[in-house]
Amino acid sequence: MDSGFNLAKNNPKKSANFLSKLFFVWLIKLFRRGVKNGISVQDLYLPMASDNSKTLGNKLERYWIMELEEAQKKERKPSLLRALTKTFIGTYLLHGFFMFLHLGLLRSFQPVVLSFFVQMFAEEESSNEHKKTYQYLYGGGLLLLTCIVVFLYHHSTLELSRAGMKARIACSSLLYRKALRLSRKSCGTDTSGQLVNLMSNDFLRFDLVAPMLHTFWIIPIQILLITYFIWEEVGVSSLAGVGAMCILTIPVQGVMGKLSTILRHKVADRTDYRVRLMSELINGIQVIKMYVWEKPFEKIVQTARKREIKMIWYTSHLKGLYNSFSVFTERVTLYFVVICYYLLGNRITASKVFSMAQFFNILQLSMAIYFPLAVQLGAEALVAVKRAEEILMLEERQNIVKRTEDNKGISIERVQASWTSEQHTLKNLNISIPTGMLCAIVGPVGSGKSSILQLILGELNYDKGTVSVNGEIAYASQEPWLFVSSVRQNIIYIENYNKKRYANIVDVCALKKDFQLFPNGDKTLVGERGVSLSGGQRARINLARAIYKEADIYLLDDPLSAVDTHVANHLFDECIAGYLRGKTRILVTHQLQFLKKVDHIIVLNGGIIEGQGTFTELMNSNSPYLQFLAKKEEEMEL
Numbered sequence: 001m002d003s004g005f006n007l008a009k010n011n012p013k014k015s016a017n018f019l020s021k022l023f024f025v026w027l028i029k030l031f032r033r034g035v036k037n038g039i040s041v042q043d044l045y046l047p048m049a050s051d052n053s054k055t056l057g058n059k060l061e062r063y064w065i066m067e068l069e070e071a072q073k074k075e076r077k078p079s080l081l082r083a084l085t086k087t088f089i090g091t092y093l094l095h096g097f098f099m100f101l102h103l104g105l106l107r108s109f110q111p112v113v114l115s116f117f118v119q120m121f122a123e124e125e126s127s128n129e130h131k132k133t134y135q136y137l138y139g140g141g142l143l144l145l146t147c148i149v150v151f152l153y154h155h156s157t158l159e160l161s162r163a164g165m166k167a168r169i170a171c172s173s174l175l176y177r178k179a180l181r182l183s184r185k186s187c188g189t190d191t192s193g194q195l196v197n198l199m200s201n202d203f204l205r206f207d208l209v210a211p212m213l214h215t216f217w218i219i220p221i222q223i224l225l226i227t228y229f230i231w232e233e234v235g236v237s238s239l240a241g242v243g244a245m246c247i248l249t250i251p252v253q254g255v256m257g258k259l260s261t262i263l264r265h266k267v268a269d270r271t272d273y274r275v276r277l278m279s280e281l282i283n284g285i286q287v288i289k290m291y292v293w294e295k296p297f298e299k300i301v302q303t304a305r306k307r308e309i310k311m312i313w314y315t316s317h318l319k320g321l322y323n324s325f326s327v328f329t330e331r332v333t334l335y336f337v338v339i340c341y342y343l344l345g346n347r348i349t350a351s352k353v354f355s356m357a358q359f360f361n362i363l364q365l366s367m368a369i370y371f372p373l374a375v376q377l378g379a380e381a382l383v384a385v386k387r388a389e390e391i392l393m394l395e396e397r398q399n400i401v402k403r404t405e406d407n408k409g410i411s412i413e414r415v416q417a418s419w420t421s422e423q424h425t426l427k428n429l430n431i432s433i434p435t436g437m438l439c440a441i442v443g444p445v446g447s448g449k450s451s452i453l454q455l456i457l458g459e460l461n462y463d464k465g466t467v468s469v470n471g472e473i474a475y476a477s478q479e480p481w482l483f484v485s486s487v488r489q490n491i492i493y494i495e496n497y498n499k500k501r502y503a504n505i506v507d508v509c510a511l512k513k514d515f516q517l518f519p520n521g522d523k524t525l526v527g528e529r530g531v532s533l534s535g536g537q538r539a540r541i542n543l544a545r546a547i548y549k550e551a552d553i554y555l556l557d558d559p560l561s562a563v564d565t566h567v568a569n570h571l572f573d574e575c576i577a578g579y580l581r582g583k584t585r586i587l588v589t590h591q592l593q594f595l596k597k598v599d600h601i602i603v604l605n606g607g608i609i610e611g612q613g614t615f616t617e618l619m620n621s622n623s624p625y626l627q628f629l630a631k632k633e634e635e636m637e638l
């Protein structure tokens with residue numbers, strides 16, 4: 001549960017002065033360390049306050065909630081893209097303007113100054129009296145222009161990438177928060193694979209796409225400006241070059257953009273499937289090894305990976321094909337212009353060819369590299385946003401916990417709830433459990449016992465009736481859940497360690513003897529998902545974690561079935577009926593001997609309450625399920 005370290009070094013950018021920021025001097029220490037020893041996670045600085053995941057997550061969440069409300073009012077689909085735009089538009093536009101300055105304006109002027117500079121060395125200019133002064137002037141201008149372009153380029157690209165990084169972090173934070181609120185019903189779908197893939201893969205596109213997005217409006221302006229400059233240099237011949245450049249790039253880009261969206265969707269789906277498959281395999285690795293199913297499962301994974309790689313192969317080839325276009329576009333266009341200019345009877349000079357080579361180099365960079373890259377990354381980022389939207393729209397847990405002063409621990413009235421749209425799992429449920437009562441839920445397999453606990457936890461949403469729960473809830477699941485850490489950490493979980501309480505709980509959960517058997521007592525490490533423990537030990541540690549939490553209501557899903565009768569009696573008498581006395585408790589169980597000791601029993605069958613009351617009341621009313629349990633017990637005793 002603990003990542004093991006915290007970043008401790010303050011970010012030097014915070015205290016850096018203007019010059020240090022301008023030349024990135026604040027980073028030199030880190031680079032030096034990197035050159036000497038390589039950089040490890042411990043060397044990294046604390047993020048700036050404005051890059052903090054909590055701050056960014058809060059900001060985006062605010063706009064996302066506003067977007068949800070607006071979409072509901074206007075009866076349209078909510079858009080994460082709109083929320084993202086509202087969150088980051090300020091800084092993004094400012095640095096977009098700086099990008100326009102260097103990419104759109106200053107870069108386009110560079111070849112013009114270069115042309116003047118080259119002209120100063122041409123023979124016919126030798127008569128010019130101020131030739132030297134102009135040479136210095138244009139040379140200095142060129143140098144100054146290059147310096148400004150370099151500074152603007154680095155700082156605006158860095159800040160725009162930072163905006164992309166912020167969008168990635170904010171989206172990851174928003175999805176993480178959503179994942180914690182998802183109902184069990186939503187978790188049952190393909191969600192976990194999708195979440196992992198989105199956070200580790202899809203959202204990375206934001207960092208890359210952020211500096212590129214401005215090219216959508218800057219490049220058309222740049223093209224107009226450069227076309228004008230080329231026109232000034234070579235007149236009508238410029239159209240041949242710009243036309244050739246447009247033909248070689250725009251249609252290809254359109255096709256590329258469409259194809260890359262389709263392929264990205266396919267790759268993402270196949271990666272989701274593989275990640276889900278792998279996580280299921282790892283979860284069930286014990287069973288797979290036990291039945292020696294390694295080879296067939298290896299084949300399944302290989303097939304999934306092959307299908308994924310096939311799509312990645314197509315994407316890479318498409319990228320390769322397009323990159324090969326960019327290599328000859330610049331030369332071909334320059335060739336067209338020069339030939340056209342010559343055929344129209346003009347004389348070609350060095351200043352014209354040099355400046356035009358530069359103009360076409362810029363055009364080629366923008367039209368054949370930046371623009372298509374922006375189209376491709378934009379399409380991929382859009383797919384990521386759409387996929388994130390799907391998760392953000394999934395059903396959430398209902399928060400039904402109330403704190404009222406009345407004596408009602410749990411009250412469920414006329415509730416109808418279902419996991420799927422086809423069938424109702426719980427029907428017309430009426431339960432009232434006063435504070436401090438010990439209530440047992442019994443019923444055949446699949447009758448809905450665990451579903452009632454999920455309903456109380458707010459994990460199963462209901463479409464009719466009311467559920468009110470008065471107080472804090474602790475829950476012990478039917479399937480024990482353990483994480484990789486010490487046994488003690490598995491029990492205290494996220495609560496504070498209280499020696500006395502902990503010792504009591506170890507005692508009532510019959511764990512003392514087990515701790516003596518462990519090599520390091522309760523400090524023994526639990527292996528991945530508790531593989532080094534027996535089923536009974538896992539169930540008791542899982543129960544102990546729920547009991548350790550100071551709560552008003554304890555929901556215990558069949559904790560006694562994984563242990564022998566002797567231990568089950570100890571758990572019931574010492575823990576459930578003893579230590580937790582005075583708390584509201586719901587115990588799911590199949591064991592008749594405990595039903596005699598509880599205050600209230602609910603008999604469930606097919607999602608309907610077949611009967612409820614004390615043990616004697618139910619036996620007197622000939623409850624079929626209790627009769628069945630009693631008969632079974634008699635048979636066992638014989």
Ligand SMILES: Nc1ncnc2c1ncn2[C@@H]1O[C@H](COP(=O)(O)OP(=O)(O)OP(=O)(O)O)[C@@H](O)[C@H]1O
Nearest residue numbers: 184185188419425444445446447448449450451452
């Ligand atoms: N997370 C879930 N998603 C979809 N359906 C579910 C989910 N959990 C339970 N169900 C369905 O709800 C019905 C009731 O299941 P539930 O687990 O509540 O029964 P149960 O009485 O606790 O059974 P058992 O004694 O085996 O634990 C079953 O048909 C089951 O398939």
